Amino acid sequence: MTWSRIYSILKFIAKSVYRNYEMIKSVFLIFLIMLSLILTWSLWTLKPNYSNLEETRTLKKEEVKDLKKITDVIRPSQIIYYDKNSYRGMPANEKLIDRVNQVLANTKFYDSKNRPSTNIDEQLKNKEYIEVIYPTDMTADIYSQIFNLTSSGGTFTIPSADRVIFYKKDTNEVEAHIISYTQRKMITASTTFPFDSLKNIINNAKSGVLQYEPFDVERDTDQGAEVSKRFYFPKERFMLNSYSYLSRTINDDTIERYKNALFRDPGNVKSGNTGDYYTDESSALDVNRNSNRIKYTNFTQGPDEDTTEQTRSPLFNSVDFINNHAGWGNPYYFYNLDPASSTVEFLLFVRGLPVIKSDMEMKLGWTNNELNEYQRSMVELDMDGDYSFKPKKVKLQSAAEVKAALKEYDLTMVNKLAVGYEMTHAKGQENVYNLQPRWFVNYGPNHDWQPLFRDSQRPGGEL
Structure with a gap:
């Protein structure tokens, strides 16, 4: 192809564009308008895929294999059984602790009453009881997570407590004292606690059961000496x-x-x-x-x-x-x-x-x-x-x-x-x-x- 031929083609294209300039401009304008409408519609209807971002945000949580509930991290520090004559317990016994936690999770507490914490020993002297002791005082909102508490006949308003004493009444019903010696407060409630089942675990244990002695720290009050703290120690080495x-x-x-x-x-x-x-x-x-x-x-x-x-x-x-x-x-x-x-x-x-x-x-x-x-x-x-x-x-x-x-x-x-x-x-x-x-x-x-x-x-x- 000669240069004269190329020149003729370019001249023809230029004349065609010139003659149809208005039409080409209109078509291009319509194209821009349509493109704008399409982009606007896409923006309005866009549903971003956040899967990659979500994976990044939840990566730390997915890596945690040992998730815990409140009930998984709270456990008694001691379980003491009093048989009207002596105190018995089993130190470092995980099976007993786990069993007590399972029982407490299924025990209902109801008909609660506020009572003074004085003369507890006198009230329980002639009764069998199981004392569940926690390592620190716990407030009512914590107890509500580990116990099945209801407010029928009263409210569980004790500020804090570190122990619960379960005992059998003469009617064989099981009541519980939720006690705070340091706060000098106590709540008594009816329960569905399976007293005999837990008692039998300790009575039937072939080894590991020790006799304990209570040790009281007392304080002087207007009513005389009063227990402010109570500990239990194994009687023998x-x-x-x-x-x-x-x-x-x-x-x-x-x-x-x-x-x-x-x-x-x-x-x-x-x-x-x-x-x-x-x-x-x-x-x-x-x-x-x-x-x-x-x-x-x-x-x-x-x-x-x-x-x-x-x-x-x-x-x-x-x-x-x-x-x-x-x-x-x-x-x-x-x-x-x-x-x-x-x-x-x-x-x-x-x-x-x-x-x-x-x-x-x-x-x-x-x-x-x-x-x-x-x-x-x-x-x-x-x-x-x-x-x-x-x-x-x-x-x-x-x-x-x-x-x-x-x-x-x-x-x-x-x-x-x-x-x-x-x-x-x-x-x-x-x-x-x-x-x-x-x-x-x-x-x-x-x-x-x-x-x-x-x-x-x-x-x-x-x-």
Whole structure:
């Protein structure tokens, strides 16, 4: 094709466009209008697919395998059976505790009445009873989660209580006293509690049943001396097992898991100079590799002037938070609630006993339903693996010895007494932990745990 031929074609096209300019302009304008209508309609009817975003938001929740309910983290610390002559119980017996929890979940409480807490012993002296003791005072909203409470004939308005005593009336009906010695209050309710069934478990047990003695801390009142706290100690020396467990390796992946779970946007997290301090614009994570412990601080909680905003129990908030932020790891159970600071504490439990070590505590603080601080250990014992360490028998002190040791303490400052495990590293084995049972006392305004028996008794001092 010659250049003259190409020129002729281009000239023809140009003349055609010129002659039909108005028509071409109209067609192009109609096209633009139609395109605009189509885009507008698409925008109005758009249904975005958020599946990928949703997967990202719920990833942390999906990773948590050990979700807990309130009833899963509350358990009695002692079960005592009184047969009109003696007190009996079974220390560190998980099967009994689990059975009692199942029974209580199906027990109805009704026709409640407020009564004074005085002369309880006189009322129950000639009756059999089963006393269910919890590790701390619990408010009515917590009891409403673990018990089937009804308000027929009265209301369950007791501020807090740490024990429930079930006893049989002369009519064989079973009543319950929900008691707070510290608050000097009590509620009595009719129940459907299967008293004989639980009594038979203890009576028919072939081993592990011990005789106990009560120990009362009294206070002076206008009506005379009154029980302010009550503890039960085994009457004679008794044997428990010590154990050793492997722990799962703590590495950078462990820290990364908590970073991803605790920060809203892990990609926006900056590391401090040491590499063990992480922060974004609203929170911080401090990792202590020496104690294998983390502390997460939230800086965005609201002002605390209006305390009426604390509309939900800190315990409920704590369980929800742990469920949605990397989970529990090992079996932790509710052990303390400080109403003044809205602080909730959980302790690790192994074979029916708490591990009483500050480095292993799980602690959450709240203000107006907003988390202030979350502390926990990164140590996870391999409790599901093959048990390769042989248990060793340990003899613990009797009631008389415990009472003698308590003479060194101001009893008004003794908050709790418990048998628990002291947790230490095995020599030369970084990932092996030894659990040694011993007596502990929770003492002083800061509720510090310390061994009850030691070479130098210094109540309230350092361990």
